[in-house]
Amino acid sequence: MKWTQTLIPTLREAPNDAEIASHKLLLRAGLIRKLAGGVYTFLPLGLRTLRKVEQIIREEMDRAGAVEVLMPALQPKEIWEQSGRAETASNVLFKVKDGSNREWFLSPTAEEVITTLAAGEINSYRQLPKNFYQISTKFRDEIRPRFGLMRAKEFIMKDAYSFDTTDENAMAAYKKMYDAYTRIFARCGLKAFPVEADTGVIGGNYSHEFMVPAETGENDVAYCEACGYAANIEKATSGIPKTAAREVGPAVEKFATPGVVKIEALSKEPYKVAANRQIKTLVYIADSKPIIILIRGDDQLNETKLIAKTGAVAVRPATVEEIVPLLGAKPGSLGAVANVPADVKVYADERLQGANDMTTGANEDGFHFKHVSIERDIKVSAWFDLRTVTAGEPCGKCGKPLKIRRAIEVGHVFKLGTKYSEKLNATFLDVDGSRKPAVMGCYGIGVTRTLQAVIEQGNDKDGIIWPLSVAPYQVCITPLSVAPESEAMKLAEKFYAELMAKDVDVILDDRDERPGVKFKDSELVGFPIRIGLGEKSLAKGEVEIKPRNGAMQAVRTEDAVAVVMALVKA
RNA sequence: CGGAGCGUAGCUCAGCCUGGUAGAGCACUUGGUUUGGGACCAAGACGUCGCAGGUUCGAUUCCUGUCGCUCCGACCA
Numbered sequence: 233m234k235w236t237q238t239l240i241p242t243l244r245e246a247p248n249d250a251e252i253a254s255h256k257l258l259l260r261a262g263l264i265r266k267l268a269g270g271v272y273t274f275l276p277l278g279l280r281t282l283r284k285v286e287q288i289i290r291e292e293m294d295r296a297g298a299v300e301v302l303m304p305a306l307q308p309k310e311i312w313e314q315s316g317r318a319e320t321a322s323n324v325l326f327k328v329k330d331g332s333n334r335e336w337f338l339s340p341t342a343e344e345v346i347t348t349l350a351a352g353e354i355n356s357y358r359q360l361p362k363n364f365y366q367i368s369t370k371f372r373d374e375i376r377p378r379f380g381l382m383r384a385k386e387f388i389m390k391d392a393y394s395f396d397t398t399d400e401n402a403m404a405a406y407k408k409m410y411d412a413y414t415r416i417f418a419r420c421g422l423k424a425f426p427v428e429a430d431t432g433v434i435g436g437n438y439s440h441e442f443m444v445p446a447e448t449g450e451n452d453v454a455y456c457e458a459c460g461y462a463a464n465i466e467k468a469t470s471g472i473p474k475t476a477a478r479e480v481g482p483a484v485e486k487f488a489t490p491g492v493v494k495i496e497a498l499s500k501e502p503y504k505v506a507a508n509r510q511i512k513t514l515v516y517i518a519d520s521k522p523i524i525i526l527i528r529g530d531d532q533l534n535e536t537k538l539i540a541k542t543g544a545v546a547v548r549p550a551t552v553e554e555i556v557p558l559l560g561a562k563p564g565s566l567g568a569v570a571n572v573p574a575d576v577k578v579y580a581d582e583r584l585q586g587a588n589d590m591t592t593g594a595n596e597d598g599f600h601f602k603h604v605s606i607e608r609d610i611k612v613s614a615w616f617d618l619r620t621v622t623a624g625e626p627c628g629k630c631g632k633p634l635k636i637r638r639a640i641e642v643g644h645v646f647k648l649g650t651k652y653s654e655k656l657n658a659t660f661l662d663v664d665g666s667r668k669p670a671v672m673g674c675y676g677i678g679v680t681r682t683l684q685a686v687i688e689q690g691n692d693k694d695g696i697i698w699p700l701s702v703a704p705y706q707v708c709i710t711p712l713s714v715a716p717e718s719e720a721m722k723l724a725e726k727f728y729a730e731l732m733a734k735d736v737d738v739i740l741d742d743r744d745e746r747p748g749v750k751f752k753d754s755e756l757v758g759f760p761i762r763i764g765l766g767e768k769s770l771a772k773g774e775v776e777i778k779p780r781n782g783a784m785q786a787v788r789t790e791d792a793v794a795v796v797m798a799l800v801k802a
Numbered sequence: 803c804g805g806a807g808c809g810u811a812g813c814u815c816a817g818c819c820u821g822g823u824a825g826a827g828c829a830c831u832u833g834g835u836u837u838g839g840g841a842c843c844a845a846g847a848c849g850u851c852g853c854a855g856g857u858u859c860g861a862u863u864c865c866u867g868u869c870g871c872u873c874c875g876a877c878c879a
Contacts, residue, residue: 245814249872375877432879748839766838
C-alpha cells in the first residue's frame with residue numbers, strides 16, 4: 233500500500249475525550265474515529281489490525297475443531313423470553329421495533345440463536361460433539377461506555393458454543409477452548425493469563441476469564457505467585473482464618489453508643505471494640521425481598537458473591553426508608569440479634585462461623601449489643617463465603633500471600649451445562665434411545681477489546697509498538713525523497729515490489745513530507761520494521777533498518793530484503 | 803441513575819469572572835525558501851461560540867432548561 237493512497241489521519245495531539253494511553257493512540261495513529269459515545273468507525277489501518285486479530289482467532293478455532301457460522305444480529309424477542317434472559321439481561325439489551333410493531337433485540341451474544349439452531353438440526357448423539365463459532369458485531373446498552381473500544385455499545389466479539397453428549401465430553405470441549413484461547417492471546421503478543429471467574433448472567437457453573445494485566449483494566453484479580461492460583465476478585469477466596477474463638481462470655485448485653493454509626497467509631501475510645509470483633513449488618517433487597525447480610529467488621533461484602541450464592545437476579549442495598557420500618561433502627565445501629573422479622577433471611581459470611589464475644593447493633597438507634605455469640609444469639613439462615621479478598625491474605629491453596637492487580641478481561645470461557653438446551657429444547661437421542669439435553673459450553677473473545685489491549689500493553693512515548701502478528705503493516709518503507717527519479721524512491725519501489733512478492737505486508741510512505749514527519753508518524757503508528765532510505769546512507773551503499781522496538785542497523789542495499797525477511801520471520 | 807467537569811475552527815485551547823458581535827498554535831489552500839527527527843516566510847480559506855428560552859438597547863460572556871462528551875461511583879456477559 234502506498235501511504236498517499238490510503239487514509240492515515242495521524243494527530244499530533246490526543247483528542248481530549250481520550251483518557252488512557254491505548255485510546256489516545258487508537259485516535260492519534262488514525263486507527264479509529266468516534267461517531268458517538270461507545271460507537272466507532274474503523275479506519276483502514278484499524279481495520280487491518282482488526283482483521284489480523286480475527287484471522288488468528290479463526291485459525292485457532294478451526295484448529296480446535298470449531299466450525300464458523302454467522303448468526304443474525306437481529307433476534308426475535310420470543311427466544312429470549314424462552315430462555316428467561318429477556319428479563320435477566322434486560323438492562324443491556326438494545327430493543328427495536330419493526331413497522332408492524334414486532335419487537336427485536338440486537339444481539340449482545342447468541343446462546344438463544346445457536347441453541348435454537350441446534351434444537352432443529354441436531355437429533356442424534358452421532359452428530360455430536362459440535363462447536364460453532366462466529367465473529368460478529370455485538371450490541372450492548374452499556375450504561376457507561378468507556379475508554380474507546382474497551383467498553384463500547386457496539387463491538388466485535390468472537391463467540392463459540394459447544395454441544396456435547398455428556399458432562400465429561402463438555403469438559404473436554406471446554407479444555408480445548410481454554411487451550412485455544414491461550415494460543416490466540418500468545419499469538420497476538422499479549423501476556424494474558426486465565427483466572428477463575430464468576431458466571432454472571434450467562435449462567436453455568438464453571439468459568440475462566442483471560443486477563444491482560446493493566447492498570448487501566450476494569451477488573452481486580454487476586455493471584456498467588458507461589459502456586460499459580462488466580463481468580464477474579466468477584467470469585468476469589470483465600471485461606472484466611474475464621475474469627476478467633478474466645479472464652480464464652482456472659483449473656484448478650486446492651487450498651488449505649490450515642491452517635492456511633494461507623495465500625496471505626498466503635499473501635500475507638502471509649503468503646504475500644506476492634507473491627508474484627510464487630511459484626512457488620514447490611515440490608516439488601518434481593519429480587520424485591522429484603523435480606524440481611526452479616527459480615528465481619530473489618531471485611532467488605534462482595535456483591536457478586538451475594539448474587540451467585542443466593543441465586544438472586546438482582547440485588548441492591550436497601551434504602552434508609554426501607555430499613556427503618558423493617559428493623560426499627562437506622563444503618564449504624566443494625567443487628568440481627570433482636571427484632572428481626574421471621575420472614576427475613578439472614579445470610580452470614582463463613583468467617584463469622586463460631587465467632588463469639590462479638591459486638592453488633594441492637595436495632596435501636598444509639599445502642600449496640602456486646603458478648604454476642606453468633607450461633608447462640610443469631611438465627612442465621614445460611615452461611616456463605618461473601619467477603620472480598622484483600623491483598624496479603626494467605627492463598628487458599630498454598631498459604632503464601634495473595635496479591636491483587638488490575639487487568640483487562642479479553643476472553644471468557646463458560647461451562648454452561650444444560651441451562652439453555654433444556655429451555656430451548658436442544659435435545660438428542662443417545663445410544664440407548666433416551667432423549668437428553670445437549671451439554672453446552674460458551675466461549676467469548678472481545679476482538680476489538682483485545683486489539684486495544686495489545687496497544688495498552690505495547691506502547692511508549694513515541695506511539696504504538698505492534699507485535700508483527702497483528703501490525704497493520706509489518707514493514708514501512710520510508711524514502712526521504714519521493715521524486716520518482718531519485719535513487720531513494722527507485723530503491724523504495726524496488727523493495728516494495730520485492731517484499732510484496734514475498735507476501736510481506738508493506739506500506740511505502742510516498743508522502744512528500746520532511747523526514748521528521750515521516751519518522752514520527754511511522755513510530756506513532758508503530759510499524760514493527762522501518763526501512764529508511766536517505767542520501768547519506770545510500771551514498772555508502774547502505775539503507776537503515778529500524779525495528780520499532782530495537783536499534784537501527786545499517787545494511788548493504790543488496791542485503792536489505794533478506795535482513796527484513798529474517799526479522800519478519802523471527 | 804447519583805457525583806464532578808467540559809462543550810468556542812478538523813485537533814489542542816485562550817477569551818467569559820467585569821456583556822459591545824471571536825482569537826492563538828497545529829492541520830488545510832496558494833506561492834516562495836527549505837529538506838536526515840513533527841521547517842520558515844507571505845497570502846488565504848475555515849465558526850449558527852452544542853441547542854432552546856430568559857434578562858438586556860445589545861449575550862460566546864449572566865440566568866434557566868435541554869442535548870452531547872469525559873471522569874468517579876452504581877452497573878457489566
